[in-house]
Amino acid sequence: QDAFVAFHVDKVLVSKYLKPLQIGELAPDQPSTEPTKNEKLVKDFRELRATVERLGLLEPNPLFFLLLLAHILLLDTAAWLILFYFGTSLLPFVFSLLLLTISQVQASWLQHDLGHLSVFRKTKWNHLLHKFVMCHLIGASAKWWTLLHSQHHAKPNCFHKDPDIDMHPFLFTLGKKLSVELGIKKKKYMPYNHQHKYFFITLPPLLFPTYFHYHTFYIAYTKKYWVDLAWMLTFYIRFFYTYGSLLGTKTLNSLISLHRMLESSWFVWVSQMNHIPMDIDYDKNLDWMSTQLQATCNVEQSLFNDWFTGHLNFQIEHHLFPTMPRHNYWKVAPLVKSLCAKHGIEYQCKPLLTAFADIVHSLKSSGELWHDAYLHK
Secondary structure, eight states, X not given: OHHHHHHOSOHHHHHHHHGGGOOOOOOTTSOSSOTTSOHHHHHHHHHHHHHHHHTTTTOOOHHHHHHHHHHHHHHHHXXXXXXXXXXXXXXXXHHHHHHHHHHHHHHHHHHHHHHTTOSOSSHHHHHHHHIIIIIIIIOSOHHHHHHHHHHHHHSTTBTTTOGGGTTTTTTOOOSHHHHHHHXXXXXXXXXXXXHHHHGGGSHHHHIIIIIIHHHHHHHHHHTTOHHHHHHHHHHHHHHHXXXXXXXXXXXXXXHHHHHHHHHHHHHHHHHHHTTTTSOOBSOOXXXXXXXXXXXXXXXXXXXXXXXXXXXXXXXXXXXXXXXXXXGGHHHHHHHHHHHHHHHTOOOOEEOHHHHHHHHHHHHHHHHHXXXXXXXXX
């Protein structure tokens, strides 16, 4: 299946674990594609996948990722050195806060690459460095992230299957169909007709300092990810030892709280610009390419956009080929566009600020649909 091929780098190894589950082969007269799936599109996408592999677009460039890690470590070090050399007055504090935030966000993009096994050819090296970046540099569980993010990639924007949209309906109402359904059922957990306003002061600044911060520890503890927990403790030991030697308790708490809020805001705007404005519905069991294209859109390429978003401006290519190194997205994009044009599938690509604005517009539209259905007699 296309999902299996997309997720696994070492397919021979994984197949060994699947052998006990095999119950037989399809009979010659049985269709190999389900009725809900576009058989011609499935065939063409698999040909595209073969072309991608033949062109070596799944092969990583270690130097590219080494430079990314180096600039993250330099920013992290510089954030502390500014306070060490220039003192802890307001101006050095602000500069240190900004550098620390940039370092943390860029580390989150790098851990994303490692979690998708796209940095090294050998899986174990990806896992090892993933723990260093995610657990030690960021302070969150690598396995927690993999557990949630793999579900997101398998069924993006599918209600009850994609954990990234679990905010529906408790905090926001998402998607046209789901919003109308919620309104008809007369369910109201929040004033959804104002959700495009309260979004600014809820999800972006608070996702990391509140929900993610506690959820990562909860999952790591309940699922007994002891190695991850040990790595995560090294982040807090390092942070409180290095910055605690320079800052008082109140200032130190301000630093960690503010940088988590800024990091959270940056992450949420970037991660949601590709998904919230797209179709959000129940799982329709479509083919792999249709599933991904309905739920994702791109943002225009530029050196700044690539760096600022961790190449998630190429969200379509990333979702189609999740193990592809990010430095190759731009190479496969024309091939994906051609396949979309051939099958009449919309390939959305927007300016960065338009993508941000579309988050708010989609929330406003969903809130209005809920409100109209809620008030309808």
